[in-house]
Amino acid sequence: MSQDTELEAAMDADLPLPATSLDDPHLREAVRNPEGAERAIAWFFVLGVIGVALFGAAYVQNWRPFTLGLSLGLGLFFLGLGITAWGKYLMPQGPFSEARHALHSARAEREAIAAALVERTGVVVKRRRVLLGLLGSGMGIFGIVALFPLLRSLGPLPGLTLTKTNWRRGSLLVDSNGRAIHVEALEPGGIVTVFPAGFESNDQTVAVDQTVLIRAGTTAIVTEKGRSTWAPAGYIAYSKLCTHAGCPVGLYEKLLRLLVCPCHQSMFNIDDGAVPEFGPAPRPLPQLPLYIDRAGFLRAQSGYDQPVGPGYYERTTT
Amino acid sequence: MSTAGVRTKREAQAARGRYGRVGQIIGEIDDRLGVAKGGRTFLDKIFPDHWSFMLGEIALYSFIVLIATGIFLTLYYVPSQTLSVYHGSYAPLRGQKVTAAYASTVDLSLSVRAGLLMRQMHHWAADIFIGAIVIHMARIFFTGAFRKPRELNWTIGLTLLVLSLANGFIGYSLPDDLISGTGLRIMYSIILSIPFVGSYLAFWLFGGNYPGTLIIPRLYIVHVLILPAILAGLIGAHLFLLVRQKHTQFPGKGRTEGNVVGSPMYPTFMAKTTGYLFMITGVITVLGGLAQINPIWQFGQYQADKISYAVQPDWYMGWLDGAMRIMPSWEFAGWGHTIPFVVLLPAVVFPGMIFTLCYAWPAIERKFTGDNAIHHLLDRPRDRPKRTAAGAAMIALMFTLLGASATDVLANFFHVSLNEVLWTFRVLVFVVPIVAGLFTWRICLEMQGGGADIGKRKRAVVMTRSATGEYRTVETEAQPDDEHEELPPIPVPVHIEVGAGDTDGEEVGVRTVPR
Numbered sequence: 001m002s003q004d005t006e007l008e009a010a011m012d013a014d015l016p017l018p019a020t021s022l023d024d025p026h027l028r029e030a031v032r033n034p035e036g037a038e039r040a041i042a043w044f045f046v047l048g049v050i051g052v053a054l055f056g057a058a059y060v061q062n063w064r065p066f067t068l069g070l071s072l073g074l075g076l077f078f079l080g081l082g083i084t085a086w087g088k089y090l091m092p093q094g095p096f097s098e099a100r101h102a103l104h105s106a107r108a109e110r111e112a113i114a115a116a117l118v119e120r121t122g123v124v125v126k127r128r129r130v131l132l133g134l135l136g137s138g139m140g141i142f143g144i145v146a147l148f149p150l151l152r153s154l155g156p157l158p159g160l161t162l163t164k165t166n167w168r169r170g171s172l173l174v175d176s177n178g179r180a181i182h183v184e185a186l187e188p189g190g191i192v193t194v195f196p197a198g199f200e201s202n203d204q205t206v207a208v209d210q211t212v213l214i215r216a217g218t219t220a221i222v223t224e225k226g227r228s229t230w231a232p233a234g235y236i237a238y239s240k241l242c243t244h245a246g247c248p249v250g251l252y253e254k255l256l257r258l259l260v261c262p263c264h265q266s267m268f269n270i271d272d273g274a275v276p277e278f279g280p281a282p283r284p285l286p287q288l289p290l291y292i293d294r295a296g297f298l299r300a301q302s303g304y305d306q307p308v309g310p311g312y313y314e315r316t317t318t
Numbered sequence: 319m320s321t322a323g324v325r326t327k328r329e330a331q332a333a334r335g336r337y338g339r340v341g342q343i344i345g346e347i348d349d350r351l352g353v354a355k356g357g358r359t360f361l362d363k364i365f366p367d368h369w370s371f372m373l374g375e376i377a378l379y380s381f382i383v384l385i386a387t388g389i390f391l392t393l394y395y396v397p398s399q400t401l402s403v404y405h406g407s408y409a410p411l412r413g414q415k416v417t418a419a420y421a422s423t424v425d426l427s428l429s430v431r432a433g434l435l436m437r438q439m440h441h442w443a444a445d446i447f448i449g450a451i452v453i454h455m456a457r458i459f460f461t462g463a464f465r466k467p468r469e470l471n472w473t474i475g476l477t478l479l480v481l482s483l484a485n486g487f488i489g490y491s492l493p494d495d496l497i498s499g500t501g502l503r504i505m506y507s508i509i510l511s512i513p514f515v516g517s518y519l520a521f522w523l524f525g526g527n528y529p530g531t532l533i534i535p536r537l538y539i540v541h542v543l544i545l546p547a548i549l550a551g552l553i554g555a556h557l558f559l560l561v562r563q564k565h566t567q568f569p570g571k572g573r574t575e576g577n578v579v580g581s582p583m584y585p586t587f588m589a590k591t592t593g594y595l596f597m598i599t600g601v602i603t604v605l606g607g608l609a610q611i612n613p614i615w616q617f618g619q620y621q622a623d624k625i626s627y628a629v630q631p632d633w634y635m636g637w638l639d640g641a642m643r644i645m646p647s648w649e650f651a652g653w654g655h656t657i658p659f660v661v662l663l664p665a666v667v668f669p670g671m672i673f674t675l676c677y678a679w680p681a682i683e684r685k686f687t688g689d690n691a692i693h694h695l696l697d698r699p700r701d702r703p704k705r706t707a708a709g710a711a712m713i714a715l716m717f718t719l720l721g722a723s724a725t726d727v728l729a730n731f732f733h734v735s736l737n738e739v740l741w742t743f744r745v746l747v748f749v750v751p752i753v754a755g756l757f758t759w760r761i762c763l764e765m766q767g768g769g770a771d772i773g774k775r776k777r778a779v780v781m782t783r784s785a786t787g788e789y790r791t792v793e794t795e796a797q798p799d800d801e802h803e804e805l806p807p808i809p810v811p812v813h814i815e816v817g818a819g820d821t822d823g824e825e826v827g828v829r830t831v832p833r
């Protein structure tokens with residue numbers, strides 16, 4: 001019989017319990033010089049008290065977070081150091097042991113619960129098959145119905161909202177302050193983020209409408225076959241939504257003529273239809289066809305010819 | 319006994335029994351709840367003395383700090399995306415349109431007394447919390463503590479990790495600053511990338527197309543109520559199982575599958591662990607005061623068409639960012655549908671596989687070793703070379719991916735092209751884990767040859783040279799604390815008897831025996 005089980009037997013039988021004398025080496029301090037440890041711990045506590053008191057003063061005086069954090073932090077740290085050192089060096093370290101009792105129950109107990117489940121189910125529940133079936137279908141239908149609020153209350157169905165932007169035929173290009181862009185507005189090399197007029201300060205739609213307008217030259221630029229009229233007077237417009245994961249493509253490397261996405265470094269060449277030259281973006285940025293109206297302001301010939309931004313299952317490929 | 323109620327102190331004590339008022343109160347409680355036996359067993363609960371058992375405590379105590387500082391933050395933070403013109407105390411922001419979430423976080427940082435300290439403590443505690451969970455998990459893994467009967471606690475622990483990662487990411491998003499908003503944008507695209515259901519999930523989560531006006535209030539309630547409640551419940555279950563199944567322990571003198579050896583809950587462990595709580599809180603407080611983290615007033619309000627150059631998640635999200643960066647730009651487009659593998663594989667499928675592997679590991683190992691026995695004694699990592707190699711490979715993979723999340727920084731720093739860095743990481747992500755695994759496996763085999771006393775404290779040796787030039791070495795005498803290590807374990811004594819000379823006068827409840 002191990003010592004532990006002996007102890008339990010003694011407890012159960014109300015016998016006198018085993019005792020250890022204070023001289024037992026198991027109860028001895030873990031350091032050779034307990035007095036020294038005690039002194040060190042006392043100092044830790046003193047530092048701790050000073051720290052937390054200082055924090056009180058610093059708080060009352062509304063000092064900087066630096067002082068608040070340092071005083072409270074060091075105060076708590078030293079209190080903790082003292083408590084831990086007390087436990088580690090001046091309290092009994094044993095080693096003590098505790099018996100581990102097998103986790104499993106007696107065989108009879110296991111059988112009893114299995115029997116209860118199997119036999120009661122077989123004898124009492126399974127006989128009422130019709131009831132079971134009805135209850136089951138009720139629960140099943142409820143399970144499905146319970147999903148409805150999740151489906152329709154949490155948000156609208158995507159529909160076409162992911163595909164559509166507010167760019168239309170004739171949309172006036174404006175910057176975030178609503179100023180229309182005159183053909184003289186940008187020097188070659190200039191860049192500005194534009195929106196369709198009327199939507200520039202709608203913080204919901206700027207997320208999809210955002211478009212970068214770059215003045216890449218002074219004469220019309222053909223970025224791809226079939227786009228001969230899209231970039232008049234050197235003005236090229238691309239969707240600003242990265243086709244990788246939707247970050248705004250916010251950097252323009254003027255010398256390399258690259259649009260760069262800071263999120264994962266996709267790079268799009270502005271001269272050949274924003275084809276990704278580097279990085280994870282899988283598709284070119286869609287280009288917005290532009291024209292210059294009679295007053296000299298930039299407008300869209302039409303909306304984008306394809307969905308902007310990152311890919312998703314319903315995104316059409318034509 | 320005197321009847322007039324004038325009892326001497328001693329008489330009063332005698333009336334209460336040997337243990338005085340404490341004994342009396344315990345009696346009253348036990349009459350009603352019957353907890354004396356369980357309570358005593360709990361005080362005697364044994365905690366193994368090994369530093370690696372402290373890692374879980376660090377996680378637990380940083381969680382406590384998270385709750386305490388988080389409650390403070392809720393008193394000021396306003397979870398709303400409503401825009402208005404800023405009139406608060408931070409001058410550079412005045413006149414700009416900001417959301418209530420952003421403005422309240424700026425104000426709580428800059429004009430609430432101790433507000434910045436609390437906010438930075440909260441953020442540091444989150445980073446430390448997740449770091450501690452990961453290291454704690456590594457110790458469970460490498461020592462085989464997850465084996466039968468503790469598979470359920472491995473599962474609970476992993477779930478704690480997953481939910482904490484989620485809550486950390488969500489908390490990071492709450493201030494609605496430029497950097498956190500970009501993180502949310504990427505998260506939206508990640509959800510969108512899931513075939514068939516992605517766009518529906520994204521719309522339901524955000525209440526519509528990105529950005530909508532609902533996401534911050536929704537994330538808020540998830541962050542401060544739903545996930546913390548689940549975490550607290552799971553932590554409770556984790557600790558309950560720990561008490562029920564008792565600690566594992568390393569093999570050693572007097573340690574068997576049938577016992578646990580160490581120091582008792584009361585008073586030794588309680589003192590040590592309370593001290594740790596204070597020290598960890600202290601460290602987090604010092605960090606919160608001294609080390610600036612996430613200075614959102616410098617980043618500016620999130621706007622869907624703006625972006626910061628330094629887009630960067632918290633460290634525990636870096637591996638996913640790295641995976642997204644090195645993934646080739648594959649996308650399937652055809653039959654009227656698009657599947658962006660470039661996002662789907664690194665950000666959904668890959669983490670799914672990693673966590674599935676972790677969840678399944680105990681079952682996988684049981685299947686390969688055919689070992690279905692109960693284990694309470696821990697493995698030394700070197701004795702399980704394959705498992706240790708697998709763990710090392712996993713850690714290597716994670717760190718390589720974390721490195722890959724800094725491709726641009728590395729390219730700038732070493733003045734090499736981004737392309738070279740990218741391809742280096744595409745190769746490293748396969749090579750490093752394999753090399754690390756093989757290397758670890760080899761080292762384990764080598765170390766198995768070493769003596770059994772590796773890691774034990776060695777006794778000092780004194781070397782002397784005699785007059786004739788002869789050298790002799792003698793082991794020094796055993797020191798009290800060496801000897802201490804050698805003692806055979808005993809059960810926690812119920813009574814401590816004090817020798818007659820040890821106390822001055824009589825103390826209530828202490829048995830005195832003549833020396």
Ligand code: HEM
Pocket residue numbers: 384385387388389391392395423437440441444447482485486487488489490491492493541542543546549611612614
């Ligand atoms: C697993 C536990 C938790 C983790 C990992 C976590 C993490 C975070 C992080 C990283 C932030 C961003 C802080 C920043 O702006 O720099 C944050 C913000 C916040 N957290 Fe938590 N948190 C946790 C639990 C809680 C709890 C329990 C509460 C409240 C009861 C809470 C309340 C808040 C509030 C109100 C904010 C927004 C204010 C702010 O950003 O400063 N958090 N959390």
Ligand code: FES
Pocket residue numbers: 242243244245246247261262263264265266279280281
């Ligand atoms: S979002 Fe642009 S590169 Fe990833």
